[in-house]
Amino acid sequence: MSLRDWFEKRRNKQMNADLVESKISGDDLSKLWGKCFNCNTSIPQKELNQSMLVCPKCDYHFRISARTRIEQLFDENSFNEINKNILPCNPLDFVDTMCYKDRQQDACKKSNLNEAVVTGIGNISGWEAAAAVMDFAYMGGSMGSVVGEKVTRLIEEGIRRKIPIIAITSSGGARMQESCLSLMQMAKTSCAVARANEEKILYITVLTEPTFGGVTASFGTLGDIIIAEQGARIGFAGRRVIEQTIRQKLPPDFQTAEYLLKYGQVDMVSHRKELKETLEKIIRIHSQAKTFIPNELNKRISKA
């Protein structure tokens, strides 16, 4: 099998997986067995959980919930959620084939969350950090007013506490049901990142399967360091839109984490098992950097 075929096969499976995964998430703990969407192997759920929801046979990374992600990355019981009672409305009275309000209710049931992002403060191997973790199970992780507000408040909180900020994305993009208000969340969150930059607060983004559209084009890719999780599909425009526009076949590995690394768009690709260690290392090295004499002090010294 050529490399191209291998990617092609993997991608097709991933697309099929989307259909299935939209119904069941990989970390459904009530099941006894999980099935790998890539290699079809049946794996005892217990073993799957121990391997951080990565297929022990083929390394396929299952899509995971925000809660599971937090458990995997943060020290036990260290994560304190903030702003969890910010809830969505239906400002445009939006109805497509279904009312937006009903979609929100369905999403709650499916994801066990009241919106597509969980934010809070926790410790990564002892290092305190502010984190926003998205969950694809809530309306495809789409960003509307609530996601924008929670991410912005989280960044502002990180700045206030002078601790590193981490955003872990999984999103189809801006939420269409809030139209231009969703678009404005891109501006809002990016303005907050600007303040983090000016205060020299470290901001790390981890792009996970999948990250597209409005999240890619705002806080998702604004990390001082950008980490992509192995195998994740990441891009601005969707594959189908590009194919329709250019009327040609796309390379099979197009828009994968590995592809983005090759084109210099991300700093590194991380296996799920190495993610915590990588984050800890980056935070520690930055936190332990030597403090130079601040400019104002420097001026005063040279005047004297």
Next chain:
Amino acid sequence: MNSLLTPLEFEKSIYQIEDKIEELKNLSADSGINLDDQIKILTEQATEYKKQLYSHLSPSQKLLIARHPKRPSFLDYVSLITTDWTEFHGDRAGTDDKAIIGGIAQIEGKSVMLIGTQKGKTTKENIEYNFGMPQPEGYRKALRLFYHADRFNLPIITMIDTPGAYPGIKAEQTGQGIAIAVNLREMAKLEVPIISIILGEGCSGGALGIAVSNRVYMLEHSYYTVISPEGCASILWRSADMASTAADAMKITAEDLLKLGVIDGIIKEPLGGAHYDWDLIASELKNTVIETLNEMSNMSGEHLKKDRYDKFRRMGVFVE
């Protein structure tokens, strides 16, 4: 009405009435019969009818006007409202993306930086400007000019008319999403006034990428949205044929977006749309720009930054 323009579907009745008036005028001239009264009444009625029609356009009718091929483009406004326009090229990294154009000029003696997405009027022009769809390199050219404006105290005026950032292989390889995101973030840091005007199409991140501004205005018949109505329809309704339903649902008109607090004002268009009277729309736009620049002329750099932050910070609707 301008006889050089092809009527849009919903304008056909107006053109028919005006043809009739024209016929009466000819008849009167040929036969010597005085029809002045009839002509006067008909003309008044036609004008009233037009006013009614154009002030009650549906979102999808507005889409047709916003996308009208004869609608003035960014460069048309530049030549109509500025003096000493001097274009600057290139991202300094290998590309000069023509879909985003930038340069310096003066408006009534005020020095400014102007940056806009450019659409063409002919196929040849549209190919040159890539139908107003920028590549990452275009956003990076804009960013370079933003920094320049910031260093030299030039207020920034951006004009937007784009169906969106270009979806392509190379655009993904060179970071379309990142290029837009970086502009959103960096615009927040600029210490000069920024004014944005949505001229026609203001579609998605591709539009926002040069519109994180202190004041955002829309032309009366332009639209501003997170995704094109066609794109939204094909995703949510699974059929692009539902575009007009999507256009209604998404609240994309200037009037709706003013109510939602997304924009700061509406620039009134000539009857029928900007393409019917370029000089009139250009002077309306120029007045808005001058007034806004005057209004912000005493704001410090820090104040301008805070003003911009607070503006976007407020956006969104939720309960707590």
